[in-house]
Amino acid sequence: MSEAYVVGAGQSDFGSFPDESYRSLFTTAYGNALDSVPSGLSTEEIDEAYIGTLGVGGRQLGLSGPAVTEHVGLDGVPCTRVENACAAGGYAVRQAVMAVRSGMADVVLAGGFEVMTDVSGESVRYWLGVSGETEWERLSGTTFAGVYAQMARAHMEAYDTTAEQLSRVAVKNHDNGAKNPHAHLQFACSLEDARTAPTVADPLTLYHCCPTTDGAACALVVSEDVVDEYTDDPIRIAGVGAASDAVGLFQRETYTGIPASRRAATRAYETAGIGPDDVDFAEVHDCFAIAELLACEDLGFCERGESGPFVESGATALDGELPINTSGGLKSKGHPIGATGTGQVVEAFEQLSDRAGDRQVHEPRYGLTHNVGGSGGAAVVHVFEREDRGDTTEVER
Amino acid sequence: MTDTTRIRSVGAYTPALRIEAEAFADAWGQFEPPGIESKAVPDADEDALTMAAEAGRRALDAAEIDGNAIDWLGFATTTPPLAEAELTPRLASMLGVSERSRLRSFTASTRAGTQALLAAPAVETALVVAADCPRGAPDETREHAAGAGGAAFVLGPDGSAPITEHAEHAEPYPGTRFRPTGSERIEGIDVGTYERHAFTETISTAAASVETDGATAAAVQAPDGKRPYRAASALGVPSDAIRACATVHELGDTGAASVPLSLARALAGDHETVLAASFGSGAGADVLRIEVEDAVVSDCAFDGQRTLTYPAYLRRRGEITSPGVDTGAAYVSVPSWHRSLPQRHRLVAGQCPDCGALTFPPEGACSGCGALVSYEQIELWTTGTVETVTSIDRGGAPPEFAGQQARSGAFGVAIVRLERDGNTISLPGQLTDEAAVGETVVPVIRHVYTQEGVPRYGVKFVPRSAHR
Numbered sequence: 056m057s058e059a060y061v062v063g064a065g066q067s068d069f070g071s072f073p074d075e076s077y078r079s080l081f082t083t084a085y086g087n088a089l090d091s092v093p094s095g096l097s098t099e100e101i102d103e104a105y106i107g108t109l110g111v112g113g114r115q116l117g118l119s120g121p122a123v124t125e126h127v128g129l130d131g132v133p134c135t136r137v138e139n140a141c142a143a144g145g146y147a148v149r150q151a152v153m154a155v156r157s158g159m160a161d162v163v164l165a166g167g168f169e170v171m172t173d174v175s176g177e178s179v180r181y182w183l184g185v186s187g188e189t190e191w192e193r194l195s196g197t198t199f200a201g202v203y204a205q206m207a208r209a210h211m212e213a214y215d216t217t218a219e220q221l222s223r224v225a226v227k228n229h230d231n232g233a234k235n236p237h238a239h240l241q242f243a244c245s246l247e248d249a250r251t252a253p254t255v256a257d258p259l260t261l262y263h264c265c266p267t268t269d270g271a272a273c274a275l276v277v278s279e280d281v282v283d284e285y286t287d288d289p290i291r292i293a294g295v296g297a298a299s300d301a302v303g304l305f306q307r308e309t310y311t312g313i314p315a316s317r318r319a320a321t322r323a324y325e326t327a328g329i330g331p332d333d334v335d336f337a338e339v340h341d342c343f344a345i346a347e348l349l350a351c352e353d354l355g356f357c358e359r360g361e362s363g364p365f366v367e368s369g370a371t372a373l374d375g376e377l378p379i380n381t382s383g384g385l386k387s388k389g390h391p392i393g394a395t396g397t398g399q400v401v402e403a404f405e406q407l408s409d410r411a412g413d414r415q416v417h418e419p420r421y422g423l424t425h426n427v428g429g430s431g432g433a434a435v436v437h438v439f440e441r442e443d444r445g446d447t448t449e450v451e452r
Numbered sequence: 453m454t455d456t457t458r459i460r461s462v463g464a465y466t467p468a469l470r471i472e473a474e475a476f477a478d479a480w481g482q483f484e485p486p487g488i489e490s491k492a493v494p495d496a497d498e499d500a501l502t503m504a505a506e507a508g509r510r511a512l513d514a515a516e517i518d519g520n521a522i523d524w525l526g527f528a529t530t531t532p533p534l535a536e537a538e539l540t541p542r543l544a545s546m547l548g549v550s551e552r553s554r555l556r557s558f559t560a561s562t563r564a565g566t567q568a569l570l571a572a573p574a575v576e577t578a579l580v581v582a583a584d585c586p587r588g589a590p591d592e593t594r595e596h597a598a599g600a601g602g603a604a605f606v607l608g609p610d611g612s613a614p615i616t617e618h619a620e621h622a623e624p625y626p627g628t629r630f631r632p633t634g635s636e637r638i639e640g641i642d643v644g645t646y647e648r649h650a651f652t653e654t655i656s657t658a659a660a661s662v663e664t665d666g667a668t669a670a671a672v673q674a675p676d677g678k679r680p681y682r683a684a685s686a687l688g689v690p691s692d693a694i695r696a697c698a699t700v701h702e703l704g705d706t707g708a709a710s711v712p713l714s715l716a717r718a719l720a721g722d723h724e725t726v727l728a729a730s731f732g733s734g735a736g737a738d739v740l741r742i743e744v745e746d747a748v749v750s751d752c753a754f755d756g757q758r759t760l761t762y763p764a765y766l767r768r769r770g771e772i773t774s775p776g777v778d779t780g781a782a783y784v785s786v787p788s789w790h791r792s793l794p795q796r797h798r799l800v801a802g803q804c805p806d807c808g809a810l811t812f813p814p815e816g817a818c819s820g821c822g823a824l825v826s827y828e829q830i831e832l833w834t835t836g837t838v839e840t841v842t843s844i845d846r847g848g849a850p851p852e853f854a855g856q857q858a859r860s861g862a863f864g865v866a867i868v869r870l871e872r873d874g875n876t877i878s879l880p881g882q883l884t885d886e887a888a889v890g891e892t893v894v895p896v897i898r899h900v901y902t903q904e905g906v907p908r909y910g911v912k913f914v915p916r917s918a919h920r
Binding site for chain 1: 783784788792813819839840841842843844845848849850851852853854856863865866867878879880881882889890900901910
């Protein structure tokens with residue numbers, strides 16, 4: 056079985072772009088991904104493509120993968136659209152790894168896109184809602200924010216987590232996003248801003264919720280046979296874990312964590328041969344502030360119930376012991392649904408290749424990405440390793 | 453006396469919302485309908501069918517029987533949520549009345565409630581439900597009077613209150629109160645003397661064939677708070693007998709449920725002889741005499757809970773709000789919805805024959821052992837506990853709930869845990885009032901949403917602290 060490496064990753068700006076189409080955004084991301092490959096990579100070298108998108112607005116529900124790959128000249132390359140709600144991009148990356156590891160492909164494009172800001176608020180609420188459980192959860196009148204608010208309420212009841220601790224996630228991620236030229240919301244937010252913002256779904260305020268965003272992001276995954284053609288500093292996809300679960304929150308064993316995240320993380324750590332303590336930075340799925348707190352626990356960065364104090368301690372800040380969401384996360388960088396998972400890989404790639412500018416973490420070896428679909432119906436975790444920053448895995452190989 | 457219909461139990465339901473006559477007077481300079489001090493207002497997710505389900509459950513509970521004991525179900529309303537469509541089968545499903553029962557619908561007249569009572573068979577167990585929520589144009593006296601509520605009666609050979617006599621009379625009186633085809637609003641041409649004449653003539657002619665002596669309570673049709681007293685001499689009762697069980701003064705004009713609600717109040721009280729006199733414009737009247745041999749068991753919610761301002765009333769009525777935007781919404785096809793009716797209407801869960809765990813809805817792999825099994829059907833219509841909750845504020849509702857939210861404001865959505873013999877299920881449910889984690893809630897039937905023109909009903913939860 057071949058190892059898989061990420062040799063390039065790039066994204067469009069995330070934001071609201073009335074003058075852009077999903078195809079033009081994808082073209083930008085694709086071009087930036089190609090340009091990021093140290094030794095260069097051209098369109099003809101790509102064997103396979105996986106594209107994540109939910110299809111917000113219903114613009115191209117059928118064949119939405121080929122609709123963007125043919126646009127960038129990948130005619131003839133097999134392309135599969137991957138749909139796992141907000142985890143579509145992360146699962147596209149996972150498919151790329153599987154294609155490489157199976158030996159069927161040497162160079163695989165994992166991409167994602169979404170355009171969300173050119174439709175009415177009502178329409179967006181519809182599209183966000185279709186990733187929850189439709190027949191019961193949705194028809195109880197709840198929204199996506201409402202389901203995460205139920206998780207927040209349960210966490211607050213169980214562990215005395217506070218609204219201020221939720222707000223601290225927003226403040227931190229805005230601080231990071233303000234340093235990211237690709238981020239949607241490049242401004243700082245104060246605790247007071249978060250506290251006094253309008254309530255979206257009690258206890259979540261507007262600043263506890265990510266924006267709806269337009270954007271695209273791509274990653275290039277290659278096999279060990281060809282990785283040397285593209286880079287001298289290989290970044291290995293060392294760990295891959297994924298799990299699915301009941302789509303509706305009410306059907307799950309707990310409301311104060313995401314079981315699919317726990318299972319995906321366990322598997323990713325096992326396959327990478329590391330534990331949570333080895334992770335140098337992480338991009339986690341913070342569609343709502345509570346989601347980042349849950350992720351800290353589910354990924355093993357802190358004990359269950361301890362994520363509030365953990366975030367409050369500054370441990371997850373850019374200069375903390377485990378920087379989380381250095382990109383700004385979904386909260387500040389933005390959440391163009393299908394592009395979010397591949398967008399996380401862009402940050403991991405930039406951090407591990409020391410290209411993260413003002414957000415750069417000092418010489419990281421392991422980076423982790425965590426992408427959740429819906430409120431936990433699917434989750435995928437990847438561990439990336441900069442191979443030249445350690446020797447243990449060399450021995451294992 | 454097997455040919456005498458006997459009332460065994462009564463149930464009554466009125467919405468929790470009230471508006472005072474003064475609120476109308478403040479807005480309009482005066483409140484026209486005489487004798488109404490306040491009236492009941494349905495919430496945005498209440499209608500004749502949901503009120504019928506509430507009243508029907510209460511009558512069944514009072515009689516301590518299940519819906520499957522019912523052989524005949526009659527549903528009376530002048531305000532069916534659909535002008536054409538059998539709604540009584542849905543009511544039967546909500547109440548657990550079995551499919552072998554005979555179902556009848558009565559409509560198009562405020563006399564429909566008593567018509568249903570008189571149509572019920574004497575030798576079987578019957579359930580008669582009348583619920584109504586008439587409406588008029590906002591600037592009309594009929595709208596100002598229009599209230600809401602429902603009453604239900606379990607009838608059977610062992611009932612303690614036989615309908616000993618009854619008579620009816622009908623003759624044409626065109627132009628009295630009517631509702632044109634396609635309209636939701638009752639109208640009238642307001643020829644006062646003519647209307648009053650129609651009312652008293654039909655009732656007195658019917659009453660002439662019924663022994664009316666000795667009645668201490670008389671349930672009389674009440675389009676306003678003055679009209680029923682015009683029937684006092686025709687019925688040979690003092691005004692106090694009408695006042696003894698009148699509901700119009702606090703509930704307003706409850707249409708086809710007017711006489712049933714007053715009758716429910718009379719039977720829930722300690723009256724021995726009760727008269728009932730209904731009137732339907734056009735015109736016809738029923739007069740009934742009921743002798744109470746033994747106390748009739750009852751479960752009635754006549755009291756209101758919250759008082760609305762006039763603007764809040766207009767919002768509840770949908771007079772100043774837009775309907776929800778149809779974006780296609782979270783599409784649940786009608787056939788899909790139909791398959792889930794036992795769950796929507798009666799909280800039927802599945803019990804695993806292997807491990808005993810409960811699964812809701814009862815399909816797919818068992819929540820306990822993961823096996824694909826054929827579930828035993830278990831009805832879990834019982835109080836539950838709030839496990840977690842949020843509030844969906846204005847602007848944040850899914851499109852299919854936007855119209856309801858515009859009318860009723862923010863609403864809570866909880867995950868509720870139901871328990872049976874140590875096994876539990878959890879399901880998401882909308883709350884009709886605020887409830888915190890750990891609070892006990894009671895299931896009720898409400899309008900969930902309308903898609904493709906089809907109103908869909910299902911379970912919501914009322915905090916027990918707000919349940920009447």
